[in-house]
């Protein structure tokens with residue numbers, strides 16, 4: 365299968381992405397950046413991420429939610445998949461599938477991904493959920509700059525764009 369997914373994540377210096385079902389920081393500029401990319405796209409996420417980001421917060425996107433629960437409730441704009449191959453088949457022809465977490469979903473989607481948009485957060489807060497390790501086949505495409513992009517941001521961030529061609 366060709367690589368057609370984009371992974372999007374905000375990741376601490378210690379690779380943390382989540383704490384007790386929430387983000388471990390408050391960074392309004394990153395939510396703006398995230399929305400800029402995902403509006404109108406199909407979003408693939410795990411059930412726990414879905415529970416923090418219900419459809420009302422993603423009004424213009426179609427959601428594919430991975431769960432092993434065969435009796436998940438029917439919700440408008442939400443499609444359920446019970447395995448990664450099933451999820452990927454739902455968007456086989458599109459380059460607009462954005463994978464938005466969490467850990468297991470990022471790891472399983474990575475072989476089908478050509479680009480990762482990582483907001484690196486200049487902090488190492490405690491957490492219980494981590495971005496998976498990725499290999500040397502990934503190249504950093506840009507020169508990321510640390511910035512406080514919004515005065516309300518709790519930490520500086522840098523936008524990393526990772527790509528791979530194999």
Ligand SMILES: NC(=O)c1ccc[n+]([C@@H]2O[C@H](COP(=O)([O-])OP(=O)(O)OC[C@H]3O[C@@H](n4cnc5c(N)ncnc54)[C@H](OP(=O)(O)O)[C@@H]3O)[C@@H](O)[C@H]2O)c1
Pocket residue numbers: 372373374375380381382383384385386387409410411412413414416430431432433445446447448464465466467468469472493
């Ligand atoms: N910083 C970021 O960019 C970012 C992004 C996303 C999430 N987060 C954070 O990460 C945490 C949530 O992530 P998480 O890793 O704990 O959970 P998650 O990946 O969002 O959800 C895990 C659940 O997804 C389902 N699932 C995963 N892989 C599956 C597969 N191959 N087949 C079928 N179902 C599958 C299972 O649901 P069932 O239990 O229903 O079977 C599993 O329990 C939260 O703290 C959230 O705030 C951060």
